[in-house]
Amino acid sequence: MNNILVRKFGGTSVKNKEAIVNVVNIIKKSEKNQVVVVSALSGITNLLVSCIENIKKRNIEQTINNLEQVRNTHKQLTTELNLENYAVDYVDNTIDELIKITYALDIIGEISNKSQDKILSIGELLSSFIISEYAKKEIGIVKYINSSEIIKTDSNFTEAEIDFKQTNLKINEQFAKFNQSYKIIICGGFIGSDKFGNITTLGRGGSDYTAAIIAKCVKADALEIWTDVDGILSSDPRTIKTAKLLKEISYKEAAELAYFGAKVLHPKTIYPAISDEIPVYVLNSLNPNGQGTLIKIKSQYCNMIKAIAFRKNITIINITSNRMLGAYGFLAKVFDVFLVNETSVDLVSTSEVSISLTIDNDKNLPLIIKELSTFANIDLHKNQAIISAVGEGIRDTSGIASRFFGALKGVNIAMISMGASEVNLGIIVSERELEKSIELLHKEFFDNELLPDLFVELN
Ligand code: ADP
Ligand code: ASP
Ligand code: MG
Numbered sequence: 001m002n003n004i005l006v007r008k009f010g011g012t013s014v015k016n017k018e019a020i021v022n023v024v025n026i027i028k029k030s031e032k033n034q035v036v037v038v039s040a041l042s043g044i045t046n047l048l049v050s051c052i053e054n055i056k057k058r059n060i061e062q063t064i065n066n067l068e069q070v071r072n073t074h075k076q077l078t079t080e081l082n083l084e085n086y087a088v089d090y091v092d093n094t095i096d097e098l099i100k101i102t103y104a105l106d107i108i109g110e111i112s113n114k115s116q117d118k119i120l121s122i123g124e125l126l127s128s129f130i131i132s133e134y135a136k137k138e139i140g141i142v143k144y145i146n147s148s149e150i151i152k153t154d155s156n157f158t159e160a161e162i163d164f165k166q167t168n169l170k171i172n173e174q175f176a177k178f179n180q181s182y183k184i185i186i187c188g189g190f191i192g193s194d195k196f197g198n199i200t201t202l203g204r205g206g207s208d209y210t211a212a213i214i215a216k217c218v219k220a221d222a223l224e225i226w227t228d229v230d231g232i233l234s235s236d237p238r239t240i241k242t243a244k245l246l247k248e249i250s251y252k253e254a255a256e257l258a259y260f261g262a263k264v265l266h267p268k269t270i271y272p273a274i275s276d277e278i279p280v281y282v283l284n285s286l287n288p289n290g291q292g293t294l295i296k297i298k299s300q301y302c303n304m305i306k307a308i309a310f311r312k313n314i315t316i317i318n319i320t321s322n323r324m325l326g327a328y329g330f331l332a333k334v335f336d337v338f339l340v341n342e343t344s345v346d347l348v349s350t351s352e353v354s355i356s357l358t359i360d361n362d363k364n365l366p367l368i369i370k371e372l373s374t375f376a377n378i379d380l381h382k383n384q385a386i387i388s389a390v391g392e393g394i395r396d397t398s399g400i401a402s403r404f405f406g407a408l409k410g411v412n413i414a415m416i417s418m419g420a421s422e423v424n425l426g427i428i429v430s431e432r433e434l435e436k437s438i439e440l441l442h443k444e445f446f447d448n449e450l451l452p453d454l455f456v457e458l459n
Contacts, residue, residue: 004178005032006220008189008211011042012228013285017080020131024138026226026288033179035218037147037189037211038131040123041077044070045190045204048123051102052116060106064099071095074126081134090129098122113157114198117191120158121148121199124188124207132186143182150174151192151210153200160192160200162213167192171217178218187214208266212280216272223278225265226285230458231293232257232264234446235308237458239438244446245456246306247291250299253306253390254280256424260388261311270295291456301454302393305400305425305445310438312431313360314346314384316414317368320354321376331355337371346386347417347426356415358386358428384414385434388426389441395422407444411437 009023027036039045051066074091101118105111125146132144150170153160178185189207192200202209208225215223232254233243249257251270258265264282273280274297283292299306319334334355338345341364348357359365362382372378394400395418404425405413415428429437446455 003033004035004218004220005030005222005224006035006037006211006215006218007224007226008037008207009039009226009285010207010228011039011045013226014038014127014131015042017077019285020077020081020134022288023131023226023285024135026285027135027184028139032221033183034185035175035211035214035220036131036135036184036186037207037214038124038128038186039189039207040127041073044073044123044127045120048120052111052119055102055105055111058106058109060103063102063106067095067099067102070122070126074130077130078133081130081137083130083133083137087130087133091126094122094126114155117157117160117199117201120201121191124190128186128188135184135186139184141182142184142186143178145174145185145187147187147189147210148191148193148199150187151202151213153192153194153202155194155196155198155200157198157200159203160194162192162202163195164213164216166195167213168217171214175218202268203266205263205266206268208269209272212269212272215278216276219276220278223273223280225269225280225282227264227282228284228286229264230284230287230290230456231282232262232295232307233458234306234455235438235442236262236310239310239435240442242442242447243458244450245291245458246293247454247456248294248296248299248301249306250392251280251295251297252423253299253392254295256388256390256421257307257309260309260386260390260424260426262307262309299392301451302391303397303400304391304451305389305394305404306391306454308387308389308438308441308445310385310387310434311360312383312385312434313362314358314386314428315360315362315365316356316358316381316384316428317372318354318356318379318381319372319376320379322353323375333375334372337368341368341371343368347415347428349415349417358384358415360386381414381430383431384428385431386426386428387434387437387441388424389445390424392423394425401425403444404441407440408437411440 054063152166189210255270280295417426
């Protein structure tokens with residue numbers, strides 16, 4: 001397969017009638033073969049999460065309320081887009097089935113991750129079906145594919161891992177007539193199915209990843225992530241109003257930014273693109289003529305901080321033990337506790353007798369503390385935030401660290417990590433000091449002396 005563009009439109013890009021009309025216009029304008037991956041309408045996945053919370057609380061009335069809201073939003077959309085009656089029936093049947101499942105779950109009084117995925121998948125199923133029906137009306141031949149039939153995963157419900165071999169097979173099978181019988185495929189992001197046919201999901205924000213997986217399997221010419229901002233910016237524009245647009249960035253830098261909290265890309269998005277060097281563009285569906293950001297193997301601009309990402313809800317665990325002094329195997333013992341409790345560690349720093357590390361998933365924290373306490377003293381700091389300055393070569397560029405720490409005068413830095421990756425300088429501050437810290441850093445690195453070939457001022 002060749003000459004294919006894979007384009008993903010996020011929730012805000014398909015949030016209502018006007019947004020969907022706009023997306024279909026963008027699709028219409030391209031001459032290429034296109035695979036279009038869409039998210040659930042903005043807010044719908046959150047509503048489905050509330051629905052799951054209400055099932056857990058045995059609040060059946062509120063659960064049904066949530067589902068009726070999902071039904072009404074989509075039914076209204078089918079009317080506004082002038083779709084055929086069967087599209088309305090599709091919405092009704094999907095929600096009716098879900099309501100039946102919900103009553104059953106309420107009787108049982110528990111909800112497994114498997115049932116949660118069944119509920120969470122509805123957002124993308126409905127949006128992709130409606131958008132493909134509208135695109136058929138406007139463009140003509142469009143192939144709709146239910147992505148649970150092509151994205152094959154393991155059974156780790158709510159955070160499923162891709163089975164690339166099976167997914168590749170399914171995509172080649174389903175896309176066999178691509179280009180001859182149709183030039184546009186529309187499918188939902190975020191969802192897949194395991195080898196038994198159960199619906200799975202790829203984790204919140206996972207539609208970007210779906211698009212990247214498809215791009216890899218079809219060897220796409222390019223992957224486009226369409227969202228509600230002009231591309232990758234020097235920081236989150238919701239916090240930093242003066243954030244600048246980056247014209248280009250490397251895969252490594254983008255992956256690091258995504259991992260450390262830049263929500264604009266799901267952290268796994270970049271990896272499928274790397275092996276085949278598929279160019280990734282981040283574009284704004286509200287400004288389709290904008291240049292966006294190109295993510296590629298190597299950026300020609302190095303040795304400077306390009307963007308600052310951050311993530312809240314971080315816990316620092318300080319582990320101290322006199323037995324660590326001169327002992328081998330201590331670190332292995334510590335990390336084994338995290339392995340057994342399936343919790344990933346982000347930053348680590350060690351001294352002669354102590355280790356500090358951070359986690360962002362508290363689910364198994366009580367068990368972790370219990371086990372660590374059998375051989376060390378534990379001290380916890382919750383409500384911390386991780387700040388990551390990203391740019392290739394910054395580790396080896398003199399002057400950057402001193403400017404970085406100089407800008408943060410007066411801020412209490414709880415932990416520092418520099419050196420593990422040459423593209424990232426990471427610190428931990430308390431959530432209370434997060435906003436101030438980001439503002440200080442942004443001011444230091446992005447308020448003046450910017451390369452016009454790399455950064456664009458936004459109004
Ligand atoms: P979508 O629904 O299209 O997937 P998301 O809300 O997941 O959109 O991601 C887009 C959001 O990412 C932006 O609205 C912005 O607030 C946030 N964001 C965080 N960091 C950055 C950054 N460095 N550059 C651009 N956007 C960022
Ligand atoms: N709808 C899903 C979510 O909100 C997936 C996505 O939008 O990428 O997490
Ligand atoms: Mg997203």
